Amino acid sequence: MDIKEIQNLIKFVAKSGASEVKLEMGDIKITIKTGGDDSKGETTYIQQVPVQPQAQPQQSAPQPVVESATATKEAVTTEEDKYVTIKSPIIGTFYRKPSPDKPAFVEVGSTIKEGDPLCVIEAMKLFNEIESEVSGKIVKVLVDDSSPVEFDQPLFLIDPS
């Protein structure tokens, strides 16, 4: 399921008047809540949990906290507002690791600070290390290791905090 589909889903749920919709499709679980009691506008919250077979404990542990935070006040309008998309500044080859024998810079669920390295994009023997523009948590890694990327292609979704 891509972002566009999720956005359409949010619009659909908002129009439908339902207060909460939960959806599970394969490894994707989405919860959309609308119209909080005391918030003026409409509150939509999206949670996308890639439940991978080797799901790490740190991925699932913080979720209840996030849930309750939204339940109280955090009025988040759309997914686009909530998540920051890190895009590729150049055409090149995307690497998630500083070198093949090293662990990846970040994984889904990693907490990062502004300025932390996210990936390397190699082009013409220049190994460009891409730093994060924001602090937050990695929600999604959108490109596979060692694959070609285009200019402006989304690479990571980050939940800023």
Added chain:
Amino acid sequence: MNINKISAITSTNTYLKELLRNDQSLNELAVVAEKQTQGRGQMGTEWHSQEGKSLTMSALKRLEGFHVENRFCLSMLVSIAIKNVLSFYNLPDIKIKWPNDILSANKKVCGLLLEPVLKKDQIKAIIIGVGLNLNETEMPDLPQAASIKMLTGKHIDIDTFALEIVYEINEQFFKLNSQPYSVIKREYLNCLYRKGVLSVFKDPAGNEFNGLITGVSNSGKLQVATELGEKEFDLKEIKLLNGL
């Protein structure tokens, strides 16, 4: 720029990168390793050095307001800097092999590992790794490589040489503020290996074809005049079969 000397180190580029990560306001700095244990070449490859005979060093240069679209300029400037130092030592027939190997008399003398650090579309710093063959008397496992000693017969003082490299890199980086990029490119093209000479290339499918290197694009692609017209190639799209 300060030059630090370190007796044993895994990789000077990695060392500088970690220093920078821990201190975002780190001043420009160069590091020279007496012994490098895990030298890095391109992604995954290794750079082997002989203790006391090879120069393995890295320099951190900071940039301001430098847009990533001009990134290949950095590659050209560092290549020119190395070429200038080698000229001073009277090496024969110095050429830059696209994108940034430095050759003398058709042998590889220097390899570069360039690691720009980006935030959004700005390059804020670059770590320049230099591996240079100085005083090796033989390089039996690397038939395509040679050292300055092998090419000139002269023994080179590593510290003096490192100082000259740092000086030249600084000189070249001043050009970013004082010269149009076209001038930098002209200087790079003037010593580009096999430019304007009929050469044989191989594409990823294994097909061989003739062509003349005519230049490089602003993003650093190699421009080649082929029988099918002028074409641009990425590093993975073309292999030069002549010479090295």
